[in-house]
Amino acid sequence: MEYLSLKKEIIDNKDFKKLREIEQFLLKQGLRLDKNIEYTIAVYDEDKIVATGSFENSILKCIAVDKNYRGMRISNKIISELVAEEYVRGNNHLFIYTKPDNYNTFGDMGFYKVAQVPGEVILLENDPCAVGRFVENLKKKRVDGKVVSAIVMNCNPFTLGHEYLIEKASKESDIVHVFIVWENKSVFPSNIRYELARNGIRHLNNVILHKGKDYVISSATFPSYFIKRRDKVTRIQALLDIEIFTKYIVPALGITRRYIGEEPFCDVTAIYNNVMKEVLPLHGIEIVEIPRFSKKREIVSASKVRELIRERKFSQVKELVPDSTYSFLCSKKAIPIIDKIQNK
Known part of the structure; x- marks a missing residue:
């Protein structure tokens, strides 16, 4: 599948070389690679990682886009693919823990606030009625x-x-x-x-x-x-x-x-x-x-x-x-x- 001229790849959890590359990419974005990820998507511009996203059980995590590639709706496509795979696995009620600064980004993709610690973390879910x-x-x-x-x-x-x-x-x-x-x-x-x-x-x-x-x-x-x-x-x-x-x-x-x-x-x-x-x-x-x-x-x-x-x-x-x-x-x-x- 292509995002403009970009290529998507599902990363094998046993491909330690590629996981190491993703880890290095995330570090540049101020993030760490979570050790418990089950499924990961990476987006490449030729051989360069420009975006990635993962999940563990019903929690989406490690979602990041290179600053030079933002505004191209890449994160939307990553979220859509992660959610689709979650649904295939029977996980319909999904969560994201992220920085509060990202609230609007994920809110535009159908995630709703459950609770937050100001300046530190916000918990979002994909069902506006679930906590109710x-x-x-x-x-x-x-x-x-x-x-x-x-x-x-x-x-x-x-x-x-x-x-x-x-x-x-x-x-x-x-x-x-x-x-x-x-x-x-x-x-x-x-x-x-x-x-x-x-x-x-x-x-x-x-x-x-x-x-x-x-x-x-x-x-x-x-x-x-x-x-x-x-x-x-x-x-x-x-x-x-x-x-x-x-x-x-x-x-x-x-x-x-x-x-x-x-x-x-x-x-x-x-x-x-x-x-x-x-x-x-x-x-x-x-x-x-x-x-x-x-x-x-x-x-x-x-x-x-x-x-x-x-x-x-x-x-x-x-x-x-x-x-x-x-x-x-x-x-x-x-x-x-x-x-x-x-x-x-």
Whole structure:
């Protein structure tokens, strides 16, 4: 296919020479090549790259056009081709994370603003009604109370630590909404993590479980290729996530409090927690930080459980997870997951 006298090429993800050329092109545009791209288009003027675009799952990324070739609607054609390929793969609800300066460019191509961190990042989607439907579906699960709490968890897998945090919130709240982060980067798939959490909280009548889906942003899926300072990435992601939380989730469910687990080990989570403690009170949301649950003087964590699975120490795994999680780990459904952990 031609763009004027230009040629388009779909780049093989195993063609490291061409990927390196794209990486160098993006660096000149002030961007980085995202390591998780699945599909890439490059536009050439003879042997010179003048534009490129990629996607990973439902997120379009690494879209750039050489300054000397702008105004030729090349970016429109790249977006159109990426969207068409996404549709072929069954991904109809698409997102772009980009610099706020690019809002008008992508807005003209049918993308709509969800939320932004001024001067840093804007999240766009290709369906103007999608976030509204998300809010309306949340409202169906609204239960009013004096203290309505929220917790966001990954549960990779669901442990006694997760159970402890939810039980504490349950005792101290009228209603607790638990959101399971929905991404495909965890070794335990999203639907499995959701079921493990659901089975682990069956005894709590005031806890409502949600699938985080598209509007609870995971650090695993947040693209940072356009953020120049890598040390700012976690803070910017947290600010965007909190903007979505306060703009859509809080009013839909009447949230008044958010519970978080203390994080003594993971720097990324610690930064995220600090941003929440800084920003959420400005929106009238109380933050409650709970010390990590310990057993035999050792903090219980999902990463520790995965480590014990890798080491085939299942008797020790049993001590760190609820019976429902351990029953799953002993089932046939868990075999592919356990194999993946042990052979990693």
